[in-house]
Amino acid sequence: MRSKWMVPVALLLIVAGFTALSAKRPRPEPPLTQATIQAETGIPVELVDVRIGSADESLSVTGQLAADYQVNLSPKVAGKVSQILVEEGSYVAKGAPVVRLDSDDAARQMQQARAGVEQAKSGVKVAEARLAQAQTGREVGDVTSFSQIAQAEAGLKSAEANLEMVTTGARKQERQQADNAVAIAKTNQDKALSDFRRYKALFEQGAVSAATLEAYETGLKIAQANYNSAVQARSLVEEGARNEQVRQAEAAVRNAREAVRSARAASKTNEVRAEDVLAAKAGVASAYASLSAARAALATAEQNVRNHTITAPRSGWITQRFVETGQYIGPGTPVVSLVDLGTIVMKADISETDMAKVRAGLYAAVRVDALGNRVFAGRVESLIASADPGNRSFTARIRIDNPEATLRPNMFARADIAVRRIATAMLVPKSALVNRNGGTEVVRVVDDKAEFVDVRLGLVTGDDIVVESESLKPGDRIVPAGQDRITDGAKVKPE
Numbered sequence: 001m002r003s004k005w006m007v008p009v010a011l012l013l014i015v016a017g018f019t020a021l022s023a024k025r026p027r028p029e030p031p032l033t034q035a036t037i038q039a040e041t042g043i044p045v046e047l048v049d050v051r052i053g054s055a056d057e058s059l060s061v062t063g064q065l066a067a068d069y070q071v072n073l074s075p076k077v078a079g080k081v082s083q084i085l086v087e088e089g090s091y092v093a094k095g096a097p098v099v100r101l102d103s104d105d106a107a108r109q110m111q112q113a114r115a116g117v118e119q120a121k122s123g124v125k126v127a128e129a130r131l132a133q134a135q136t137g138r139e140v141g142d143v144t145s146f147s148q149i150a151q152a153e154a155g156l157k158s159a160e161a162n163l164e165m166v167t168t169g170a171r172k173q174e175r176q177q178a179d180n181a182v183a184i185a186k187t188n189q190d191k192a193l194s195d196f197r198r199y200k201a202l203f204e205q206g207a208v209s210a211a212t213l214e215a216y217e218t219g220l221k222i223a224q225a226n227y228n229s230a231v232q233a234r235s236l237v238e239e240g241a242r243n244e245q246v247r248q249a250e251a252a253v254r255n256a257r258e259a260v261r262s263a264r265a266a267s268k269t270n271e272v273r274a275e276d277v278l279a280a281k282a283g284v285a286s287a288y289a290s291l292s293a294a295r296a297a298l299a300t301a302e303q304n305v306r307n308h309t310i311t312a313p314r315s316g317w318i319t320q321r322f323v324e325t326g327q328y329i330g331p332g333t334p335v336v337s338l339v340d341l342g343t344i345v346m347k348a349d350i351s352e353t354d355m356a357k358v359r360a361g362l363y364a365a366v367r368v369d370a371l372g373n374r375v376f377a378g379r380v381e382s383l384i385a386s387a388d389p390g391n392r393s394f395t396a397r398i399r400i401d402n403p404e405a406t407l408r409p410n411m412f413a414r415a416d417i418a419v420r421r422i423a424t425a426m427l428v429p430k431s432a433l434v435n436r437n438g439g440t441e442v443v444r445v446v447d448d449k450a451e452f453v454d455v456r457l458g459l460v461t462g463d464d465i466v467v468e469s470e471s472l473k474p475g476d477r478i479v480p481a482g483q484d485r486i487t488d489g490a491k492v493k494p495e
Contacts, residue, residue, distance in 0.1 A: 042448055042491040042492050042493030043450075043485055043486060043490055043491065043492045043493060044492075044493045044494075044495050045445070045450075045479045045482060045486070045492045045493070045494060045495065046479070046480060046481065046482075046494075046495055047445055047477040047478065047479060047480075047494050048428075048429060048432070048477070048478060048480045049474075049475055049476070049477060049478075050426060050427070050428055050472060050473065050474050050475060050476045050477075050478060051426075051427050051474060051475075052424060052425070052426060052427070052474045053424075053425065053427050053464070054421060054422060054423050054424070054425065054461075055421070055422040055425045055427065055458070055459045055461040055464070055466045056418040056420070056421050056422075056459070056461050057418070057419050057420035057421070057422075057459045057460075057461075058365075058416040058417060058418050058419065058460075058461070059350075059354055059357055059358065059416070059417045059419045060414065060415070060416050060417075061348040061349060061350060061396070061414070061415050061416075061417060062348065062349065062412070062413070062414050062415075063346050063347045063348035063349055063395075063396075063398075063412075063413060063415070064346070064347055064410060064411070064412060064413065065344050065345070065346055065347075065368075065400075065407055065408065065409055065410065065411040065412075065413050066344070066345050066346075066347055066409050066410070067339045067340065067341065067344065067345070067409045068340065068343040068344060068345045068399065069314065069316070069339070069340040069343070070319075070337065070338070070339045070340070070409075071313070071337070071338055072322075072334035072335075072336070072337050072338075073098060073099075073310050073312070073313075073334070073335055073336050073337075073338055074310070074331070074332045074333055074334050074335060075099075075101060075307065075308070075310050075329065075331060075332075075333065075335065076307045076331055077101070077106075077304065077307045077308060077331055078328070078329065078330045078331055079101030079102050079103070079308055079328070079329070080101060080102045080326065080327070080328045080329075081099060081100075081101060081102075081323050081324065081325050081326060081327045081328075081329060081335075082100050082101060082102045082103075082325070083099065083100040083325070084098075084099055084321065084323070084324070084325055084335075085097050085098055085099065085100070086098050086099075086318045086321070086336060087318065087321070088318055088319065088320060088321050089317065089318065089319075090317070090318050091315075091316070091317055091318075092312045092315065092316065092317075092318060092338070093312065093315050094312055094313070094314045094315045095311050095312065096311060096312050097309050097310070097311050098310050098311060098312055098318075098335065098336055098338075099309075099310045099323065099335045099336065100308065100309050100310070101308040101309070101310075101329075102308070103305050103308035103309075106301070106304045106305045106307075106308055107305055109301045109304065110298070110301040110302055110304070110305050112301075113294070113297045113298040113300075113301040113302075114298055116294040116297060116298070117291070117294040117295055117298050119294070120287070120290045120291035120293075120294040120295075121291060123287045123290055123291070124284070124287040124288055124290075124291055126287070127280070127283040127284040127286070127287035128284055128287075130280045130283060130284075131277070131280035131281055131283070131284050133207075133208075133209075133280075134276040134277045134279075134280040135277055135280075136208070148215070148218060148219045148222060148263040149260070149263040149264055151188055151192075151219065151222055151223060151226060151263070152222050152226075152256070152259040152260040152262070152263040152264075153260055153263075154184075154226070155185075155222065155225065155226035155229060155256045155259055155260075156253070156256035156257055156259070156260050158181050158185070158226065158229060158230055158233065158256070159229050159233070159249070159252040159253040159255070159256035160253055160256075161177070161181075161233075162178075162181075162229065162230075162232070162233030162249050162252060162253075163246075163249040163250055163252070163253050175234075178230070178233050178234035179234060181230040181233060181234070182227070182230040182231055182233075182234050184230070185223070185226045185227035185229070185230035185231075186227055186230075188223045188226060188227070189220075189223040189224055189226070189227040191223070192216070192219045192220040192222070192223035192224075193220055193223070195216050195219065195220075196213075196216045196217055196219070196220040199212060199213050199216045200213060200216075218262060218263070219263075221259075222259045222262070222263060225255055225256070225259055226256070226259070228252075229252040229255065229256060232248055232249070232252060233249070233252070310335055312338055313338075314338075314340055315340065315342070316338045316339050316340035316341065316342075317338070317339050317340075317341055317405070318336050318337070318338060319337045319338070319339050320336065320337040321335070321336050321337075322334045322335055322336065322337075323335045339409065341402055341405040341407070341408070342401070342402060342403060342405075343399060343400070343401060343402060344399075344400045344402045344407045344408075344409070345381070345397050345398065345399055345400070346364075346366055346378065346397070346398040346400060346413050346415060347395050347396075347397060347398075348364075348395070348396045348397075348398055348413075348415055348417075349388075349391070349393045349394075349395065350383065350393060350394040350395070350396050351392075351393055351394075352387060352392050352393065352394065354419075355383070355387075355394045357417075357419040357420070358380060358383055358394075358396055358417060358419065359380065359383065360380050360381060360382055360383065361379060361380060362379070362380040362417050362418055362419060363377070363378070363379060363417070363418045364377075364378040364379065364380060364398045364415045364416065364417045364418070365377070365378075365415065365416045365418075366378045366398065366400055366413055366414070366415045367413065367414050367415070368407065368411050368412070368413050368414075369412060369414070370411060370412075371406065371407075374406075376400050376401075376402075376406075376407065377400070377401070378398040378399060378400040378415065379398065379399055380396055380397070380398055380417060381397040381398065381399040382396070382397045383395075383396045383397075384396075384397075396417075398415055398417075420459070422458075422459060422466065425458065425459070425466040426466065426467055426468065426469075426472070426473075426474055427461070427464040427465065427466060427467070428442055428455070428464065428465060428467050428478060429463060429464055429465075429480045430460065430463060430464065430465045431463075431480050431481050432478050432479065432480045432481075432483075433455075433457075433465070434452070434483045436452060439454055440454070440455055440456075440457055441453055441454055441455060442455055442467070442472065442478045442479075443478060443479040443483050443486055444472065444476050444477065444478050445477045445478070445479065445492055445494065446477075448491055448492055448493065448494070449489060449490070449491060449492070450479070450486045450487070450488065450489065450490045450491075450492050451488060451489065452488050453469060453471050453472050454469060454471075455467040455468065455469045455472060456468040456469065477494070479492075
């Protein structure tokens with residue numbers, strides 16, 4: 001029985017001993033938490049300054065890109081396609097040939113037109129030569145007629161003087177006059193003979209007309225008659241008057257009067273020569289008119305040849321081809337589509353509530369999702385005055401320079417249009433705003449203590465926002481992120 005109770009008693013003694021030893025040891029302190037540490041040293045925060053800067057109010061819009069210039073090229077004439085000089089996707093410079101039509105017939109017509117011009121030029125030369133000949137004949141005729149009339153009238157005066165002398169008798173002075181008259185008549189006869197021989201040679205060469213030669217022949221006959229009359233008159237002066245001499249003197253007067261009449265009648269030939277000049281001038285005008293018509297026909301033929309080659313009206317890219325070699329096409333049939341990618345237009349949708357903000361000339365920052373964050377500078381070119389009846393939105397055309405052809409038609413694009421600008425504004429990061437107590441605040445740090453400051457919001461410009469506040473001022477240090485860890489009056493540790 002004794003051994004049964006000894007084991008439990010020993011166990012109780014052992015347990016009691018361990019308990020006594022445990023009661024004598026000191027208890028460990030609780031571990032430090034992050035909140036406890038930050039309360040003593042401060043919450044680590046990043047700080048930024050409230051700054052002064054400019055702010056742009058932007059209007060975000062979306063739309064589709066389109067080519068500013070796109071045209072389907074077509075011929076002005078009908079013909080068979082002989083050459084296609086471009087492929088879809090190829091670049092062509094302004095004036096470069098794109099498609100050629102068969103121009104063999106047009107080339108032959110052009111050669112015929114050139115021959116017509118040369119023939120018309122020859123016609124002008126012939127007409128001008130005829131005019132020159134007619135003008136020369138008229139000028140010579142005028143001089144000849146005047147000279148012949150003057151000679152005939154002088155011969156008449158001489159014959160009349162001779163008749164008077166025969167009937168009244170001669171004196172010494174009269175004999176001297178008779179000798180002088182013979183000498184003058186002889187000189188005139190020699191000159192008339194020389195002129196007649198010269199113009200006869202010209203007539204045989206075809207340089208003057210028959211009428212001109214006849215005029216000089218008449219002048220020679222008059223000069224010869226005058227000379228004979230002067231000789232007879234001198235003979236009468238020397239021999240004295242007889243009845244026969246008187247009759248001869250009277251006959252000489254009659255002959256001289258006939259010579260005057262003939263010379264005056266011959267002068268009327270000049271009227272015919274004047275008509276010849278007018279006719280020759282009309283021939284020259286007609287020849288020049290024919291030349292002008294021939295040149296116009298040549299210009300038309302040359303243009304027709306050029307029209308068989310379709311060229312690029314400006315530099316651009318071929319986006320589509322509509323014809324094949326050997327195909328017969330008519331005027332106006334599209335052959336290729338040409339797009340100039342140097343300038344792209346974004347057609348942006350503007351709501352009717354924002355329409356009043358947008359005007360031509362505003363800057364726009366354009367982005368295309370497919371091209372990442374790259375920004376393309378654009379300008380609002382125009383705003384279409386009427387709204388789309390389907391969605392009651394207006395369309396703004398934003399012109400974008402695209403020298404590298406990066407942007408392509410039909411791409412989806414986004415744009416921020418700068419509709420208003422504030423030159424001087426107080427700016428804070430949008431991330432610094434805290435919605436608290438039904439308003440908007442920022443956390444300002446003063447002497448390593450955090451305090452919440454009320455602000456009124458303005459324009460958003462990029463990552464910043466314009467704020468107004470009675471207590472916040474430029475240069476104040478604020479917390480841009482992690483405000484949820486901070487309470488009003490908390491100690492902070494700027495990093």
